[in-house]
Amino acid sequence: MRLKTFLGWAVILLLSFTPAFLWFFLGPGAEELTSFSSITHSLGELTALVGMTMFALTFMLSTRIRFIEDVFDGLDKVYVAHGILGGTAFILILFHPILLVLKFIPENFKQAAIYLLPSSHWSVNFGIIAIIGFIILISLTLFSKIKYDDWKFSHEFLGLVFIFAVLHTFLVRGDASRDLIFKGYYAYAGIVSTIGIFGFSYSLLIKDRLFKAAKYKIVSIKKRNEATYEIQMAPEHKPISYKSGQFVFVRFYNERLSEEAHPFSIASKSNNPVIKLIIKRLGDFTGELLNLKVGDYVSLEGPYGRFNYEDNDNDQVWVCGGIGVTPFIGMAEDLLFNHRKNRVDFFYSCKESSDFVCLDELREIEQKTSNFRLIPWQSSVKGHLKVQDIIKISGSLKNKDFYLCGPSRLKKSIIKGLISFGVPKNRIHAEEFEFR
């Protein structure tokens, strides 16, 4: 984990566990934990307080605010944090009612069951609604294969779930409301709730009104192979400023396509006014992109991401699999102009020869620059690319930086191999594009 990503996580964890620290060091703390029921009850309240803080922070992480991206060193890492934090918040909040009812068990199961059922107390009912909503929406996110747009639409309802959870937090009468320190926590929870509500309101209502996305027009559509095509877009007004390897959220204005923004890596050299996207048909949305035509308008939000080769002067090894090639195409084009002295070995892995795209352009760059070497790797012939293969071709791994993008299996196996050969983690740069 790089220092910046570590910093982001440190901030998140500090904020999330503040209520627990308040409870333990300033509140009743360990003195409270004298019996089974008091332990489970206290844990029940703590899981809710920490879980709610994490839940609120997930909304902030989904705002795509620059400052947050800087703290985490890339929006892809922000989305990884968003997913992990959301999942952890969900688990903690699930255990909140379970731990609270344990005090009735085994003596009074009836009371425990009544405790979990809706009643005339709306403060409790808000909590029940929130937890049921949370279960449904998280299950849809993680365990169902619905269309991206439907998922995105359903995911926005988590804001409503959060509002119910906030109502529950502030209206319910528990130990938290009686204890002095938790009165202090209420002030903290107030700030956290405001952050959460601001987070989803910003994403849902404010952002699009506040910042106008850059308007582009499609100038060319080329088929690269059976499943992949290239779209070039020219700016209508001022072009966006970007570095190769970054990605943008693209909204296509075509009557046959939804207007939901989708993330795509930029495959052009840095700051080229015409932006090139290389898209493979992988899901429902990318399948529908066949309906696009020259002249269609496009809006771009971004750029995002910190996947850039310019942050060090060491020799580099680039490794990609399949459509993971897209950020590297722009980066390779950059090499024609920036005259860097460090060597770059580019391992481009695909299953079949027909899967390779832009191979001719990359070979042309290889011929024009002395420090760039292309190594196409057809895995159906040579087997899966391994670190041993990289060592055979590129030599020692010492003092080299590694840039990876592609399917998680390839990425995982290469990272594992590099670490086993003693490559420090801060020399491994991986693009987490699956989370976008």
Place this chain on the structure above:
Amino acid sequence: MTFEKLKVSVGVSLVLFIFIVANVFAFGFAQKKYEDSLREQQKILDELNAAIIDTEKTGTPRNATENITKNITITPSNISHNTSEKDSSNTKKDNTTKSSVSKKNESSTNKTIIAKPVPKQKTRTIHITRRRRTHAS
């Protein structure tokens, strides 16, 4: 933590949550049923006690099932007076009878009849026999 690990953790927690909540409801419902049956039994016994007192006072049979679903008629000949809790166990028992009526600290002027519920009532027939007092407490 990878996305797959996150999915597994959330899935396991969700299954555990559903399992615990389902068990709490199942046991809670069973306990409620049990308590309802006890309450019903208590009601029967209260009715029986009232009918016994009434029958002893008036000497005429009385239907003890005004407020309950059982069909029990109390006559002077089927009242049993026991003098201790222990004696109540001498009440004629068979597989169809799970209720007994005992009488503590009996005196000629102050008769206190205590209805003692027994957890499970399997049948709706109650046999109450008159017994002689064996000893007085």
